Amino acid sequence: MKRRTFFKGTAVGAAAAAAPAIWSEAKAQARNETLLIVGESPPNSMDIHGVGANRPAYEVSWNTHDRLMTYGVKKDANGNDHYDYTKLEPELATEWDLKPNSVTFKLRRDAKFHDGTPITAKDVKWSFDRAVTVGGFPTFQMKAGSLEKPEQFVVVDDNTFRVDFVRDDKLTMPDLAVPVPVIMNSELCKKNATATDPWAMEWCKNNHASGGAYKVERWQPGQEVVYARNDDWKNGPMPKIRRVIMRIIPSAGNRRALLERGDADLSFDLPSKDFSELKSSPKLTVIGTPIENAMMYLGMNVNQKPFDNVKVRQAVAYAVPYQQIMDAVLFGQAIPLFGGADNKFKGVYWPQKDGYKTDIAKAKALMAEAGYPQGFETTLSFDLGLASTNEPLTILVQESLAQIGIKATINKIPGANWRGELLKKNMPMITNAFGGWLNYPEYFFFWCYHGQNAVFNTMGYKNPAMDALIDKARFTTGPEYEAAVKGFIDMAFEEVPRVPIYQPLLNVAMQKNVTGYRYWFHRQLDYRQLVKG
């Protein structure tokens, strides 16, 4: 090759490569005012009350709708913004008057839906009636806060709305600020309702009857959602970012490449290994927040031999290779829930460290005490949908259990079947994760340890003493409450139907010029606080 032609060639190549950046002025402008998020799974509905609405759909709903109240903000241990579950703040409601049997909300007078209709108390009632009536997840979530029937919701006048309580439940107020009780444009919905579909479920799946800080400008199902800021929004500080684009990039490697090249602004959906590597990148900010009230655990079916024997369960708890899991599977991206001083309650918070640590000798002794000195055979199942953590984790557990004579065969279950298998409650041993929205220990225990045997009590654990303590904690306060929480936490550690392993982190990677990220209990992104530039 001649030198001259080589240089010519590279010059042309460089020009071609540089061309897109200066493509058009308008595009560069748009780029600066737009936040591009890349994700793995798309929303399947624009309506959070819809059948099977998924987590990305919660994100759409959260950013496009208002609720009566929202949560305040605090700084977490690392100085990042974190929602504050102890503080409820105004959103559509400007003030409220909490009485023993009811709460009365004053609604903002100049708030409007996206179509310009004023937001009034009748819209709030219609929306809440809808949530408690349509069944499925929204109704269930409302029930968690003792919000059960339409008669509880009363329109006093256009700007005054009252909720009557059916019982004294400390979760009622917090439950009014979760993603489910959104306020919808009742007139618009009614126009699109039919005799068989009085709540306009069909129409709302693809359309918007909202009044929140962002409007959906374009939705291409399975591909992208484009949002524009609602410049007439009154229910909070005006968001800084004008446009938000959430685009689906199925390959994790490409999501990382887009972030590293600066083409995308933010992503949640990367493997632990990528997050731990990106932490040292000078170009990106990575924030990892412990997911409140969540835990990855090893569950054992207490209704089957040999896990009906508490000594066997304790033996397993002493055989889990905790530190190896932290290092090799999670690359340190989690909070350990093992190796505490003892197996006792350490305060009114959850999850917390138990006293188990890897101690093969002790595990062997417990196996012998339980009458299984030779060990036994069992299966260890996991959800293939979360294989990137589950697979290496179960292999490490399998190796470690072999040392105390337990031969565990690994059983991989496809994501679509996992929920169905959990419901049957006949898997002897599983790894699984659970997280509760509302950050109260008894909320977690109500789902996971209570004898009502919800799907998340994957161990089929039933203990009347435990149930009594959980029920007591739900409806009491003060020292009595603390005693109940202490009681059920001690019991959970001693009986160990599930072995806590770690508290997962919610990781997010973003460009250095993106600030204002706030952790929310629903683990979706709130666009309203973000700033770019």
Add this chain to the structure above:
Amino acid sequence: MLKLLLSRLATAVPSIVGVVVVTFMLTRLLPGDPAAYFAGLAASPQAIAEIRTKLGLDKSLPEQFVGYIVDLAHGNLGNSLSTGQPVVTEIATRLPASAELTLFALILAVGIAIPLGVLAAVKQGTWIDHLCRIVTTAGVSLPVFFTGLLFAYVFYYLLQWAPAPSGRLDVFLSPPTHITGFYLIDSALTGNMEVFWGALRQLALPAISMAIFSLAPLARMTRGSMLSVLGSDFIRTARASGLAPGTVVFTYAFRNAVLPVITVLGMVFSFLLGANVLVETVFAWPGIGLYAVNALITSDYAPVQGFVLTMAVLYVALNLAIDLLYGLVDPRVRLDS
């Protein structure tokens, strides 16, 4: 001709009916409970039962099947649960994306493979023949997803020559007015050159990775077929009669050698339509393959059935088109034989 066409179509009916029954049964027999999956995180058994009723999954299989057939007769393929949209609309918007990619890749592949195959046969044993061998061996031994990932890494991540692998268009461009659903054609028709170039740039890498994979069988087949024709008596006669080499190769040899190439082309095309799910995943291409795989992962019955049915219809149409093409290329081939 019309009669032939109709009789040909009639033979396709049993296979379509078979596909309808088999996909219906298969999706029901597979383990997995869509009601449990879609009931959400905090589902109780009652909530799941409610969803099951809503989805009609509590009915008996024959009842569900009758319902499905009635819907099908009305052109309704049901609703996808994971995207919340009617399957018909989804397929209608996604099929052009897959078709544009596949056709573009195929044109690229044909444009390279056929001249290469012909040259390799004519100049057997020379460097061009060896080149053909290397290209085809490399093509079949590099799986599409691997070349796709490699290309994305080298040309996007390292060199920045290619745009971000983020779908059919750059994030800041709006899709062109919908005419055919093919972005290249639509943007050219509306004179929107910025979108045309944008779409072409996005298309380049995925199409090249697919083309590399599909040109191997085409080049091999062209070369083999050309060799056998070039060695036959009538070519020797043509050469002996002093016809120009170009005329011998193109008019006489190539026309006779092209029939098996068309067969392979049909096979490659149908194979690409199905196989491009891998490329679609790597390049975030919103095509039909990606849609079907996502639906399978979530036990979302309706899109899976719709996908298989669409593919079956497409294959039938494709085979028919290829049969007709045979007749045009070589009058000796009779459709009814």
